[in-house]
Amino acid sequence: MEPGLxxxxxxxxxxxxxxxxxxxTRRNLITMLMSIELILNSVNLNFIAFNKYVWxxxxxxxxxxLFIIAIAAAEAAVAIAxxxxxxxxxxxxxxxxxxxxxx
Amino acid sequence: MNKSLYIALIxxxxxxxxxxxxxxxxxxxxxxxxxxxxxxxxxxxxxALYTAYDYxxxxxxxxxxxxxxxxxxxxxxxxxxxxxxxxxxxxxxxSVMMLVVVTFVxxxxxxxxxxxxxxxxxxxxxxxxxGLFTFAMLGLVLSxxxxxxxxxxxxxxxxxxxxxxxxxxxxxAVAACKKAFIVTRFADLGFLIGILILxxxxxTLDFNTLITTLTSPESNAIKTATASTFLGASALTWGAAxxxxxxxxxSAMFPLHIWLPDAMEGPTPVSALIHAATMVVAGVYLVARLxxxxxxxxxxxxxxxxxxxAVSAIIAAIIACTQTDIKRVLAYSTMSQIGYMMFxxxxxxxxxxAGLGYTASMFHLFTxxxxxxxxxxxxxxxxxxxxxxxxKDMGGLRKxxxxxxxxxxxxxxxxxxxxxxxxxxxxxxxxxAAYQNNMVIYWIxxxxxxxxxxxxxxxxxxxxxxxxxxxxxxxxxxxxxGFVMMMPLVLLAIGAAAAGFxxxxxxxxxxGKALESHFHLQFSIAPVALGLAGIFTAMWLYKKQNNKPEKxxxxxxxxxxxxxxxxxxxxxxxxxTKKVLFNLIGKPAAWFDRNVVDGLVNFSGTATQFVSEKIxxxxxxxxxQYAIYFLAGVIVLAAVFIYIWK
Numbered sequence: 190m191e192p193g194l195x196x197x198x199x200x201x202x203x204x205x206x207x208x209x210x211x212x213x214t215r216r217n218l219i220t221m222l223m224s225i226e227l228i229l230n231s232v233n234l235n236f237i238a239f240n241k242y243v244w245x246x247x248x249x250x251x252x253x254x255l256f257i258i259a260i261a262a263a264e265a266a267v268a269i270a271x272x273x274x275x276x277x278x279x280x281x282x283x284x285x286x287x288x289x290x291x292x
Numbered sequence: 293m294n295k296s297l298y299i300a301l302i303x304x305x306x307x308x309x310x311x312x313x314x315x316x317x318x319x320x321x322x323x324x325x326x327x328x329x330x331x332x333x334x335x336x337x338x339x340a341l342y343t344a345y346d347y348x349x350x351x352x353x354x355x356x357x358x359x360x361x362x363x364x365x366x367x368x369x370x371x372x373x374x375x376x377x378x379x380x381x382x383x384x385x386x387s388v389m390m391l392v393v394v395t396f397v398x399x400x401x402x403x404x405x406x407x408x409x410x411x412x413x414x415x416x417x418x419x420x421x422x423g424l425f426t427f428a429m430l431g432l433v434l435s436x437x438x439x440x441x442x443x444x445x446x447x448x449x450x451x452x453x454x455x456x457x458x459x460x461x462x463x464x465a466v467a468a469c470k471k472a473f474i475v476t477r478f479a480d481l482g483f484l485i486g487i488l489i490l491x492x493x494x495x496t497l498d499f500n501t502l503i504t505t506l507t508s509p510e511s512n513a514i515k516t517a518t519a520s521t522f523l524g525a526s527a528l529t530w531g532a533a534x535x536x537x538x539x540x541x542x543s544a545m546f547p548l549h550i551w552l553p554d555a556m557e558g559p560t561p562v563s564a565l566i567h568a569a570t571m572v573v574a575g576v577y578l579v580a581r582l583x584x585x586x587x588x589x590x591x592x593x594x595x596x597x598x599x600x601x602a603v604s605a606i607i608a609a610i611i612a613c614t615q616t617d618i619k620r621v622l623a624y625s626t627m628s629q630i631g632y633m634m635f636x637x638x639x640x641x642x643x644x645x646a647g648l649g650y651t652a653s654m655f656h657l658f659t660x661x662x663x664x665x666x667x668x669x670x671x672x673x674x675x676x677x678x679x680x681x682x683x684k685d686m687g688g689l690r691k692x693x694x695x696x697x698x699x700x701x702x703x704x705x706x707x708x709x710x711x712x713x714x715x716x717x718x719x720x721x722x723x724x725a726a727y728q729n730n731m732v733i734y735w736i737x738x739x740x741x742x743x744x745x746x747x748x749x750x751x752x753x754x755x756x757x758x759x760x761x762x763x764x765x766x767x768x769x770x771x772x773x774g775f776v777m778m779m780p781l782v783l784l785a786i787g788a789a790a791a792g793f794x795x796x797x798x799x800x801x802x803x804g805k806a807l808e809s810h811f812h813l814q815f816s817i818a819p820v821a822l823g824l825a826g827i828f829t830a831m832w833l834y835k836k837q838n839n840k841p842e843k844x845x846x847x848x849x850x851x852x853x854x855x856x857x858x859x860x861x862x863x864x865x866x867x868x869t870k871k872v873l874f875n876l877i878g879k880p881a882a883w884f885d886r887n888v889v890d891g892l893v894n895f896s897g898t899a900t901q902f903v904s905e906k907i908x909x910x911x912x913x914x915x916x917q918y919a920i921y922f923l924a925g926v927i928v929l930a931a932v933f934i935y936i937w938k
Contacts, residue, residue, distance in 0.1 A: 209923065213916050221915075284915055291913030 197238040204231035218272045218282045222265065229261045296346075296363035299381055302339050302391060303430035305332045306398075310423035317416025325416035326409075329423055330402040336426070337395040347388045348799055358804035360384040360500060362436050374496050380436035382499060385800040386580055386654055390433035393661045394570050396787075398426045400780035401565040404669050407777035408561055408676060418458060418559070425451035429570050433577060438487050439497045441578070445483065445542070448571050449476050455566060456558040468554035475551040479541020486534030489527055490585070499581065507588045525592075532590040536579060536597055543575025544627045545634060546604040550862055552627055556619040556681075560672030563619060568626045568668050569661035576633045576657055583650060583802060587642040598638020602733045605631030607859065609743035613750065614845075614856040617681045618671050621751050622664070625707070628740060629660050635737070636722040639729040640802070647802030649729070652721035655796040659714035662791050663706040666784035670700040673773050673781065674755055678762070683754040687837070688761035695778045697756050699785040704752045706788040708745035708823045711816070717792035720816055727815070741819045745826030753834035 204227055211224030233254045240250025276282050309332040317325050352358050365380030402422060409418055428447035435441035450473075457469030491497045494505040506528070525533075537548075544552035555567050566572070579586060579597060586594045605628045612624035633653045640649025673696040678685055690697045706713035709720070719741065726734040772778065797807030833841050845852045854860065910921075 212919055287915070288913030292908040292911045 194238055194242040197234060201231045201234040201238065204228075204234065216283050216285055218268075218275070218284055218287075221284065222268050222272070225268075226261060226265070229257055233257055296343075296361065296381075296383065298339060299343055299383065299434070300364055302336045302343070302395065303427050303434065305336045306423040306426035306430065308332060308423075310420045310427060313416045313420035313423065317420055321416050325419045326402070326406045329419035330399070330406065332423070333395065333399045333402050333426060336430075337399045340391040340395040343383075344388050344392050347383060348385075352383075352385075352388075356805060358385050358799070362500070365436055374501075375491065377439040377497060378437045379440055381434045382436035383434075385804065386577065387433050389654060389658060389800060390577060391430065393658060394426065394429050394433060397569040397661055397665045397784075398422070398429075398565055400665060400669070400784055401561045404564075404672070404777055404780045405559070405561045407774050408672055409559060414458070418455075421451055421454050421458070422562075422565070425455065425566060425571070429574075432574060436499055437497050438491065438499060438502060441581070442480075442484065442487055445538070445574065445578075446480065448566075448574065449473060449480070449542075452476075452555070452566050452571055455562040456555050458559055458562065459557070462557065464554075465557040468551075468557040472551040472555045475548055476541045479538050479548050482534040482541070483538020486531045486536075486538060489531030490535065493528055493531065503582070503584050507584045509588075529590045529593055532582070532586055532593040533596065535582065536586075536593060536600075539575030539578040540600060540634075541575070542578075543572050543630050543634065544604075545575065545600050545631065546607055546627075547861060549604060549608070549627050550865055553620050553623045553858070556617070556623050560619065560668060560675055563623070564665045564668030564672065567623065568664040572626060572630055573633065573657050573661070576630060576637065576653060579634070579637050580650065580654060583637065583640075584642055586637075587640065587802070594638055594640075596638075598635045598730065598733055601631045601634025601636070601638055602736045603631070604628070605635065605740045606736050606743070609740045609747065610855050611858050612747040613743060614852060616683050618674070618683050618686075618751060618755065619668075619681055621747060622667055622671060625667075625744065625747065626664055628744060629656070629664065629707070632719070632722055632737065632740075633657050633660070635733050636725055639726050639733060641729075643803045644805070645807070647807065648721060648797075649725035650802045651797050651800050651807050652718060652725050654800045656715075656718035656722055658794075658796070659706070659718045659788070659791045662784055662787035663703040663713075663715060666699060666703040666781060666788050667707070669777075669781055669784065670696050670703065673777055676773055676777070683751070685762060686755045687759035688757065690756040692761060693756075693772050695772060695781060699781040700752060700756070702785045703788050704748045706792075707748050708827060709741055709819055710745075710823055710827075711820065712789075712792065714788050714790070714792035716816075716820070718796075719819065723819055724812070724815060738819060738822060742822035742826045745823040746830050749827045749830035750834050753830055757835050759837040 208224045208227030208231060211227065212221050215221050215224065236250040236254045236257075240247065244250075272282055275287055279286050281287075306329075309329045313321060313325050313329060321328060346352075348358075352361075361383040363381055363383060365378050367376045368379050370376035402419070405418065405422070409415060412418065425448060428444050428451055432441055432444035432448060435444060453469045453473040456472055457465055459465045487497075490502065490506070494502045496502050496505065539545075541548045552567060552572065556563055558567070586597070608624040608628035608631060612621050612628065615621045615624065633656050636649040636653035636656065638649070640647055640653070673693060674686065674689065675681055677689070677693060680686070702713065706715040709716045723734065723737055723741070726737050799806075801807040833844065857863075
């Protein structure tokens with residue numbers, strides 16, 4: 190059976206919610222960062238799928254995907270820099286320990 | 293008319309003195325402040341005298357009628373076409389007459405103060421305030437615009453406040469200056485509303501246009517203004533009455549007179565200048581300035597003016613008979629004499645022979661300025677010598693203060709209306725005007741004449757005769773006060789003796805035409821006889837120390853006590869303000885402010901605090917919690933966009 194739009198959307202949605210679940214439940218900041226990458230990639234998958242099945246003669250979706258990959262790379266760099274700094278000051282990368290910024 | 297521009301210098305020179313001495317006096321002119329002020333004012337006085345000569349004898353009269361000139365006018369603030377606040381000069385007989393009076397008396401006071409306040413710590417400040425007052429008063433009399441007169445009106449009020457409170461370390465002086473300011477300010481509120489009503493009816497603030505518009509019965513302005521009524525009186529009547537309230541406050545008319553006796557807390561020369569000769573007659577001047585409106589359009593208000601004047605005259609005269617503070621006697625006497633001027637205006641009509649009261653009022657203003665300033669300066673010389681205001685501490689001073697004695701006697705004779713001194717002529721004209729128009733006021737005035745003579749000579753005999761001179765007076769014998777204090781006394785005494793011979797009706801009348809003043813010898817008999825009776829009664833009671841005054845006081849009983857306590861008018865005021873106003877209006881208003889107004893403000897504060905206390909837990913610092921809120925928000929928005937706003 191040829192894979193259709195719905196198959197890809199199903200995978201994308203699954204990927205998204207796995208990412209959300211991981212972001213909300215993991216306490217390790219690196220794992221949370223990985224979860225975010227999952228979410229972003231689910232979005233990428235969506236763009237590609239819609240581009241291919243709905244407007245095959247256009248390339249907008251592809252460009253958006255490239256953008257998101259680039260931004261995700263930058264974001265990962267920034268996030269890891271933050272995590273390293275956090276580790277230096279708190280000797281931990283557990284998100285439970287990083288709640289100084291509150292009321 | 294630009295050759296008359298030098299008139300603008302007359303008020304501006306004292307202003308220059310005020311600025312110079314006020315800014316630099318303490319540092320550079322500690323000793324010379326008096327001299328600077330005096331020289332500037334001397335220049336003003338000479339210019340004023342020249343103006344008077346020029347106006348009355350050279351260019352003022354056209355076809356036998358004195359004209360009004362506006363040599364200088366700039367528009368300062370324009371509201372609409374025709375309705376603008378201008379700053380200008382108005383030259384007509386009464387303003388020129390007032391120019392002479394104000395500059396002359398002010399000059400006398402400047403010279404006198406050189407001796408009276410010698411060595412005072414705040415000597416330059418005193419002279420700068422005198423300059424400010426003189427500027428404001430001259431500006432007031434020269435005003436060509438009713439709003440301009442209001443500005444200067446407030447300025448004289450301020451300078452009066454400053455000078456009454458000159459001895460600011462004395463609590464009574466501080467209380468007195470506040471009282472004077474608040475009472476006159478209260479009356480000025482009426483004046484301001486009156487101005488608004490009158491200018492609204494006439495569509496202008498300019499005096500000349502205003503008077504022309506409001507006195508021609510055919511004009512539309514009058515028709516609309518008389519058509520709209522409020523509480524049974526037309527808008528114009530209310531406007532004129534409110535303007536008169538302003539004048540009554542400044543001129544210390546009953547029942548707004550309570551500030552004047554207390555204002556005697558200021559230095560005595562100040563009392564002579566402000567509270568006897570010039571500022572307190574501003575109310576009379578104002579009524580005279582708007583006299584055509586009062587007389588032709590709102591005769592009812594003019595009648596009120598007459599009655600208020602008459603009542604003030606007799607009440608003040610009765611109170612003056614019982615006071616022992618010599619300056620207070622003079623203050624009540626001032627009030628009584630201003631009452632004369634007021635009712636003289638009140639009984640006058642516009643135009644020709646019927647305008648006698650107007651001329652008489654202005655004439656009395658002129659002569660009164662002379663002899664009352666003299667009386668105050670004389671009293672100042674006595675106070676300077678004895679260091680007391682109370683006549684119980686005085687007596688037998690005629691040998692120690694010969695010049696003061698003679699000049700004081702002249703002033704007393706003048707105010708008592710003994711011929712041929714100045715007061716006789718002006719008072720006769722006032723009585724004649726009253727006799728022709730209102731018999732009740734005439735009788736009140738006649739009785740007041742007798743009382744005036746009595747209390748003035750009671751004062752005179754108590755100061756200069758009565759008992760032996762006190763020991764302290766003998767010790768400082770021969771120090772009467774020097775040339776600078778005696779010269780003004782002598783000059784004013786000449787004025788008080790001779791001013792009556794000026795044919796005043798020639799110069800000042802309602803319509804500018806010369807007014808022939810007739811003398812009816814038989815008419816003068818009654819007032820002069822009453823005056824002499826007053827003098828002899830005073831002589832009998834007070835020339836030698838005896839117990840007759842006490843006996844008389846005991847016989848009069850309640851009346852004496854009531855008069856001694858000034859008819860309890862101050863107490864009535866205190867009752868009304870403290871008991872009635874404070875309790876019924878002040879306290880509820882304070883409660884409203886504290887609970888409702890403040891309550892609203894406080895409530896918004898506490899409400900914010902309470903709510904933020906409750907919701908601050910949202911900001912927990914837990915990243916994942918924020919992510920949940922974010923997710924929830926996105927889901928809600930998505931639901932809204934999908935299901936509701938399709």
